[in-house]
Amino acid sequence: MGVLFAVLQAATLVLILALIYRPLGDYMAHLYSSDRDWKVERGLYRLIGVDPRAEQSWPSYLRGVLAFSVVGLLFVYVLQRAQAVLPYSLGLPAVPEGLSFNTAASFVANTNWQSYSPELTMGYTVQLAGLAVQNFVSAAVGIAVAIALVRGFARRGSGTIGNFWVDLFRGSFRLLLPLSVVGAVVLIIGGVVQNFNGFTEITTLAGNTQNVPGGPVASQEVIKLLGTNGGGFFNVNSAHPFENPTAWTSLFQNVLMLAIPFALPRTFGRMVGSNKQGYAILAVMATLFVISLTALSALEAAGNGTAPELAGGAMEGKEARFGIFASTLFGSTSTLTSTGAVNSMHDSYTALGGMMPMLNMMLGEVAPGGVGSGLYGMLVLAIIAVFIAGLLVGRTPEYLGKKIGPREIKLASLYILVTPTLVLAGTALSFAIPGVREDVETTSIWNPGIHGMSEVLYAFTSASNNNGSAFAGLTANTPWFNTALGVAMLLGRFIPIVFVLALAGSLAAQDRVPATAGTLPTYRPQFVGLLVGVTVIVTALTYFPVLTLGPLAEGLN
Amino acid sequence: MSSTRTTVRTHWVAVRAMLIFTAVLGIAYAVVVTGIGQLVLPAQANGSQVTVDGEVVGSSLIGQSFTDADGNPLPEWFQSRPSAAGDGYDGGASSGSNHGPENADLIAAIEERKVQVAEFNRVSEADVPPDAVTASGSGLDPHISPDYARLQVSRVAEARGLPESEVADLVESRIQARDLGYLGEPTVNVLQLNLALAGLEG
Numbered sequence: 001m002g003v004l005f006a007v008l009q010a011a012t013l014v015l016i017l018a019l020i021y022r023p024l025g026d027y028m029a030h031l032y033s034s035d036r037d038w039k040v041e042r043g044l045y046r047l048i049g050v051d052p053r054a055e056q057s058w059p060s061y062l063r064g065v066l067a068f069s070v071v072g073l074l075f076v077y078v079l080q081r082a083q084a085v086l087p088y089s090l091g092l093p094a095v096p097e098g099l100s101f102n103t104a105a106s107f108v109a110n111t112n113w114q115s116y117s118p119e120l121t122m123g124y125t126v127q128l129a130g131l132a133v134q135n136f137v138s139a140a141v142g143i144a145v146a147i148a149l150v151r152g153f154a155r156r157g158s159g160t161i162g163n164f165w166v167d168l169f170r171g172s173f174r175l176l177l178p179l180s181v182v183g184a185v186v187l188i189i190g191g192v193v194q195n196f197n198g199f200t201e202i203t204t205l206a207g208n209t210q211n212v213p214g215g216p217v218a219s220q221e222v223i224k225l226l227g228t229n230g231g232g233f234f235n236v237n238s239a240h241p242f243e244n245p246t247a248w249t250s251l252f253q254n255v256l257m258l259a260i261p262f263a264l265p266r267t268f269g270r271m272v273g274s275n276k277q278g279y280a281i282l283a284v285m286a287t288l289f290v291i292s293l294t295a296l297s298a299l300e301a302a303g304n305g306t307a308p309e310l311a312g313g314a315m316e317g318k319e320a321r322f323g324i325f326a327s328t329l330f331g332s333t334s335t336l337t338s339t340g341a342v343n344s345m346h347d348s349y350t351a352l353g354g355m356m357p358m359l360n361m362m363l364g365e366v367a368p369g370g371v372g373s374g375l376y377g378m379l380v381l382a383i384i385a386v387f388i389a390g391l392l393v394g395r396t397p398e399y400l401g402k403k404i405g406p407r408e409i410k411l412a413s414l415y416i417l418v419t420p421t422l423v424l425a426g427t428a429l430s431f432a433i434p435g436v437r438e439d440v441e442t443t444s445i446w447n448p449g450i451h452g453m454s455e456v457l458y459a460f461t462s463a464s465n466n467n468g469s470a471f472a473g474l475t476a477n478t479p480w481f482n483t484a485l486g487v488a489m490l491l492g493r494f495i496p497i498v499f500v501l502a503l504a505g506s507l508a509a510q511d512r513v514p515a516t517a518g519t520l521p522t523y524r525p526q527f528v529g530l531l532v533g534v535t536v537i538v539t540a541l542t543y544f545p546v547l548t549l550g551p552l553a554e555g556l557n
Numbered sequence: 558m559s560s561t562r563t564t565v566r567t568h569w570v571a572v573r574a575m576l577i578f579t580a581v582l583g584i585a586y587a588v589v590v591t592g593i594g595q596l597v598l599p600a601q602a603n604g605s606q607v608t609v610d611g612e613v614v615g616s617s618l619i620g621q622s623f624t625d626a627d628g629n630p631l632p633e634w635f636q637s638r639p640s641a642a643g644d645g646y647d648g649g650a651s652s653g654s655n656h657g658p659e660n661a662d663l664i665a666a667i668e669e670r671k672v673q674v675a676e677f678n679r680v681s682e683a684d685v686p687p688d689a690v691t692a693s694g695s696g697l698d699p700h701i702s703p704d705y706a707r708l709q710v711s712r713v714a715e716a717r718g719l720p721e722s723e724v725a726d727l728v729e730s731r732i733q734a735r736d737l738g739y740l741g742e743p744t745v746n747v748l749q750l751n752l753a754l755a756g757l758e759g
Contacts, residue, residue, distance in 0.1 A: 005739040048573040063567050071571040119649055129583035136582045184590045191618055194594035194602040199649060202613050205751055206623040206634055211649040212616055219590040236651040239694030241618040247741025305658030310667050313687035317653040320688050320700035323742035345653035345694045451657035473655030
């Protein structure tokens, strides 16, 4: 019975996403291709001093991305440091320096890792003017970069890849904002709170006192998910009944997380002039998603491990209204995108169940991945896949009529190497530097033994892949983790973006080579299978050794 | 030094853009959504409060503990799940235990809870459902499983001097089905059940 309901739940999600795929994908293709600006937009472009019709070369586009992100970083940092004098701060003091840096890096990098407990740390002004703004714009930046890469494939002999500022404004104001307003109202209907009441002390039925929180939650919640950000208004994120009150709001939150990442392949297909190419990318993403969701659901339903078996089910850290399957669906969606929101505590998953979110992130978050980052990540893997296919048959590889030469392969390879380097180096350094190791083991790690090592591995996997979820027992508000994870988030976000934009520039400059009998068709099931294989193998070989030290060791013990 | 000039200029563009985004996405957006919520859906927007005789006694979405001042469970109320939020159901400190599956503290806690729940309700340990011995993700879970509610019927009935069948009927009438018939799990809202129980008495 439970399994049937789980399948129905997933089928509902698939149906909704299928209905969204074409209209949303086509809308985005139009949005990022149109040369018409709204009158109000023209006013705003004048205000910031940008000519919306001026096209940018890739270095110029990149300069925009980086300058905007540096400014965002400073804004969020300063807001937190000034919290004591800001209105609606609930009497909370200024956020300490290390934590302010970590949080600013986290939200600007679309990660939303939270080293802090929001109820006890962030007032409403920082949440709204600092964090929520980044939830919008960091998502818009991600989509912009993906669109720039798609333009690289679509254009011929072009020196430019679009205008960053126009892409940023349109993504924020014409895509994310209207969807957020509608989504927020839906969430309020479900019971998500939206007020400025602060905490209300009440006397409970049994005569105890309880602090009931308030806050502008719905407005923040919707963009947290739609922009695949993941930073909760409350400590326990979407497990909190005021963020995610019912099973249907939880399904709706899954839709919000997946809507844009799963529709972007359509946008890609439209912009390169072949919807079939979009369907192929979609098929790769969907295949990986279904396999991963099935594995996690089966592992949690089986409930192996001492504590789950003793309790009679893996319900530690899970809400009664969600049960196993609405928890595993959310956990899979959240880590297969770059969201990192949770409606159940991953730290308390079964050992092998807890490995699945890690694997999802290690996959590079490409199934379907974060808004924008999922598509560009998958397209980089597609370049690797056609290269491997080219080696097999001894031909110069090409993708969508563009030659994949040494420069393209170098950029794609560098892209692939960034996150594993950060994950493995960060984890290793946590245990290799003597002073740090002692701090990590005595202060930060919550669960003793192997599971504690998994907490550290999870943290660096999450930060470097810009996910933001956690094995949340880890106390990350320490100088080491605030600094190391902050750096990992920034490098994990912006170094790949440099390579993607360089790739976009190099592809845009090429002419299209006509397809011949020897061209690998990149819309057939054969290519879909190849790309799934490449994605899994690139990941598995890189991370298998470290997984044997953590979740595999715990689960197979 | 034209590249320095370009860099400075780009950052100045970014600062102005960020100010616009802060005004629109940070402030105006939240104010508009709050306005809609407060005007159209005030009950939900303000936290689904439950009142008795004009006094707010809680939120139907936020779980409560039904314990005495020392934290001992009160037999006359249906009990919520174990909670890792502060000292239990602290709305200012939502939290799960974050204990892993092999964590010795968690294993000991489950063993202890199992014994406690079984003794408290005078049932066999084998009949204690998982949600009765595990802490939720939020620490504020307002629900228990129908199994856990049924398990508590005879104890509650006895403590209140009510016929067991009456309390059992009340529990059955308060079971919330899965959303749309298949999403999530069937649940019983503990606060609402206890409110109905209190009304039943009076």
